[in-house]
Amino acid sequence: MRIVLDRAKCTGIGICEALAPTVFEVDDNGELVVLSTEVPEEAQNEVTEAVEGCPTMALRLQS
Amino acid sequence: MSAATVRTEPRSLVVVGASLAGLRAVEAARKAGFSGRITLIGDEPHLPYDRPPLSKDLLAPGAPTDPVTFRSHAELVDNLGVQLLLGTPATGLDPDARVVHVGGEDVAYDALVVATGAAARGLPGTEGLAGVHVLRTLDDARAVRRALDEGARTVVVGAGFIGSEVASAARERGLPATVVEALPTPLARSVGPDLGTALALLHTRNGTALRCGQAVVAVEGTGRVEGIRLTDGTVIDADLVVVGVGAVPRTDWLAGSELPVDDGVVCDEFLRAGAPGVYAAGDVARWHNLLFDRSMRAEHWSAAAEQGARAARNAVSPAEARSYVTVPYFWSDWYGSRIQFAGIATNDGYEIVSGDPAGDEFVALYREGDRLTGVLTLNGQRHVMKYRRLIAQHARFDEAIAFARTVAPTRSATR
Numbered sequence: 001m002r003i004v005l006d007r008a009k010c011t012g013i014g015i016c017e018a019l020a021p022t023v024f025e026v027d028d029n030g031e032l033v034v035l036s037t038e039v040p041e042e043a044q045n046e047v048t049e050a051v052e053g054c055p056t057m058a059l060r061l062q063s
Numbered sequence: 064m065s066a067a068t069v070r071t072e073p074r075s076l077v078v079v080g081a082s083l084a085g086l087r088a089v090e091a092a093r094k095a096g097f098s099g100r101i102t103l104i105g106d107e108p109h110l111p112y113d114r115p116p117l118s119k120d121l122l123a124p125g126a127p128t129d130p131v132t133f134r135s136h137a138e139l140v141d142n143l144g145v146q147l148l149l150g151t152p153a154t155g156l157d158p159d160a161r162v163v164h165v166g167g168e169d170v171a172y173d174a175l176v177v178a179t180g181a182a183a184r185g186l187p188g189t190e191g192l193a194g195v196h197v198l199r200t201l202d203d204a205r206a207v208r209r210a211l212d213e214g215a216r217t218v219v220v221g222a223g224f225i226g227s228e229v230a231s232a233a234r235e236r237g238l239p240a241t242v243v244e245a246l247p248t249p250l251a252r253s254v255g256p257d258l259g260t261a262l263a264l265l266h267t268r269n270g271t272a273l274r275c276g277q278a279v280v281a282v283e284g285t286g287r288v289e290g291i292r293l294t295d296g297t298v299i300d301a302d303l304v305v306v307g308v309g310a311v312p313r314t315d316w317l318a319g320s321e322l323p324v325d326d327g328v329v330c331d332e333f334l335r336a337g338a339p340g341v342y343a344a345g346d347v348a349r350w351h352n353l354l355f356d357r358s359m360r361a362e363h364w365s366a367a368a369e370q371g372a373r374a375a376r377n378a379v380s381p382a383e384a385r386s387y388v389t390v391p392y393f394w395s396d397w398y399g400s401r402i403q404f405a406g407i408a409t410n411d412g413y414e415i416v417s418g419d420p421a422g423d424e425f426v427a428l429y430r431e432g433d434r435l436t437g438v439l440t441l442n443g444q445r446h447v448m449k450y451r452r453l454i455a456q457h458a459r460f461d462e463a464i465a466f467a468r469t470v471a472p473t474r475s476a477t478r
Contacts, residue, residue, distance in 0.1 A: 012401070017448040018451055018452070025445070027445050028442070029444070030444045053365075053369075055113070055364055
């Protein structure tokens with residue numbers, strides 16, 4: 001599974017980082033950095049939660 | 064079977080309130096495998112839509128005024144199998160008979176999630192006066208947007224976050240804007256007086272007049288607002304007055320139900336309200352947050368989303384109920400700057416660990432005793448969630464200060 005980020009929608013609110021800090025990090029410009037585009041095996045649940053919990057619907061998963 | 068019979072497996076779920084918490088509730092119930100009847104009741108005619116853009120994107124010139132909806136009618140009805148009752152406010156609850164009154168009808172439930180949100184407080188005596196608005200619903204936002212499009216001289220009553228976003232939207236169009244606050248310092252309850260004053264510098268730096276310690280003694284104009292008169296006698300001319308003086312949990316429809324209400328529906332740590340099968344979520348819920356061992360009500364996006372989901376899961380699978388524990392989090396956008404707050408603002412003191420409260424960026428940490436309880440950032444997007452995690456882990460304040468020294472400072476400090 002790969003994480004697809006829509007930069008036009010993302011505003012760097014950081015809910016994803018709160019849920020899955022090993023995969024998402026917001027930088028000082030408010031830009032989201034996806035630390036691992038492939039979903040790590042051990043972080044699957046958190047990443048799914050982060051994708052579903054994104055306030056601006058900027059994240060999706062692609063197999 | 065009598066209504067009082069305890070059923071461990073509910074067969075019907077009713078959710079009252081069709082905003083974010085209500086939507087997340089119906090989604091989570093299905094995700095948890097609940098196959099019974101689900102009814103979603105909302106007073107607005109619109110499908111569930113996102114509220115944060117109402118005071119942000121939607122107010123920008125030329126931006127679409129269609130709501131940001133999460134799911135289409137077909138997705139809700141056909142895919143999730145939700146019966147929608149929109150534009151029809153619930154008017155009462157009978158927890159003994161387990162029915163919700165909607166119009167002249169009774170909707171029966173085994174499990175109920177109350178997610179009726181909060182209503183914006185208005186300015187008494189201004190009902191029916193054109194140009195005076197609160198900003199809570201899509202219809203409110205569209206009215207404010209129309210006024211801004213017409214070039215309104217804007218006065219915001221209350222220096223809170225939503226009102227400040229409106230002032231920001233007015234200034235971004237070059238319109239005159241004034242924020243009036245009755246208390247001596249802005250945002251004192253949300254972030255404390257010092258840092259509230261620091262954030263309010265954004266107003267003055269961006270050309271918005273800020274009048275603190277001034278109450279509105281009169282709203283001038285007949286039929287349409289022309290200005291507001293303050294305690295000191297000043298009259299500020301206005302074509303648009305946006306009242307942002309807080310919100311009241313919408314519990315009026317529960318009168319007579321004997322459900323415990325005290326500035327919100329009183330819930331335990333599982334979001335269980337005081338009647339069998341009844342849960343609450345979102346702005347209307349006052350629940351016991353075990354992380355801070357206190358009762359609180361969080362009027363924030365993330366709390367509404369998470370509580371909606373948790374309340375519904377607990378409601379449809381009470382045997383596997385889990386407590387809702389969180390570090391409250393909210394964000395606000397003013398004049399192109401982002402403010403973020405996580406935790407609770409305490410009175411035991413704070414420390415600036417990065418940046419400058421008089422500048423464009425800072426990170427402030429709040430303490431209660433020797434515990435880290437809150438973090439406020441201005442343009443510190445990289446920092447806020449790291450401290451939020453520390454708060455969730457019950458970190459001590461000195462541990463957080465030590466952590467701060469290991470983190471690269473905000474941009475300004477390196478320039």
